[in-house]
Amino acid sequence: MADAVDLSPLTLNRLSLYLRCLGDLEERGVSRVSSHELARRYHLSAAQIRKDLAQLGEFGIRGVGYDVRHLAARLHSRLGLDRRHPVLIVGMGNLGSALARYPGFNQGCFEVVAGIDNDPQKVGRKIGAITVRSTRDLRRLARETGAEIACLAVPAEAAAENFLALCEAGIKSVLNFAPVRLEPRRGVRVKNVDLRTGLEELAYFLRE
């Protein structure tokens, strides 16, 4: 099957998940795995795993399963994880600071290269491996670091203006933690991560 097809976000998120499962298997020294085995171990659906993987081409071995390392490498490159991704964090409050130190944001191809805040009190402070910089340096920072991805972790009321600044600094993708719908901008992809929504979903299912 062709390599150019676009994957849906749903498929994409599952592929990320499979990749992590494969990493786990690799660590455990497992070298081959079937869709059923994957499903059993990680509570997934075998049919769906096959459908998802089939979109990346045929490289399962019928009667046997998949080669763990080969599959992981294929996923890796298909997901765009085979090149470095510097990440900027805007808003170094509690959440921004936690993200800067979050292992998942500083592993493999991802690296948090700078934190940005407009509070002069915070500028210059070291948080984890990075130093907090002023919002005014945003454009220069983006250019110098080559960052295309930014996390927006500012309060709701500051989200719109900071998002605009990110767009103007040439950022291409934004992971938005502010509980706000950002005005769509062409050429800039936004993924909203609303932590509160998760809680509300759980609360719903607690009604008797």
Place this chain on the structure above:
Amino acid sequence: MADAVDLSPLTLNRLSLYLRCLGDLEERGVSRVSSHELARRYHLSAAQIRKDLAQLGEFGIRGVGYDVRHLAARLHSRLGLDRRHPVLIVGMGNLGSALARYPGFNQGCFEVVAGIDNDPQKVGRKIGAITVRSTRDLRRLARETGAEIACLAVPAEAAAENFLALCEAGIKSVLNFAPVRLEPRRGVRVKNVDLRTGLEELAYFLRE
């Protein structure tokens, strides 16, 4: 339309979103709003808003729109947000500490009532409004606070055992931040929030 129908998680998340939009409108002093106006302001779909809201019963006014306060109140109660929800946080590392102080987790019906960690160094420390408690106190804490919801913010390798402990302490809903699929337990609802997946999704769309 009946009140007993179960809402899908997708619908549910949008209803949460609408609720926040209505809050914003209320603050701005807007008292009536149409589905089109909501869609325009917050970049949503008018048809979908109507479909979603219709599931909660008829209380729009044809030719006019919806009463902002009335609609907000209805959503509120339908989502189960009209009673208090004490929240426990397990794992007081960077992420757990940030969540404990996160405004969205300490607003309205939600309140973080305790943080839990098995590191004796951390036990007793104050973080935001709460004090860190030992994992051994989990069961008692759950009973005393009446918490039904917990956030799991421990490293991947500690997730399974802590999840088990939560289940045994009688927790009903878990917001899981660990990049791990938890073994399903009947009677316990899990919502996975994987921050890394968000980054990976963005990285995918940066491939040329």
Place this chain on the structure above:
DNA sequence: AGATGTGAATGAGTTCACAGCT
């Protein structure tokens, strides 16, 4: 006139079931 509420049409995503390969 203008907006809601809703069946009908369309589209997306998942599961089934089995042909085909190793």
Place this chain on the structure above:
DNA sequence: AGCTGTGAACTCATTCACATCT
């Protein structure tokens, strides 16, 4: 014999279009 890869069936979700009400 066993597992992949995939069309077909099915379920779930969104969009359309309009009758219905204020």
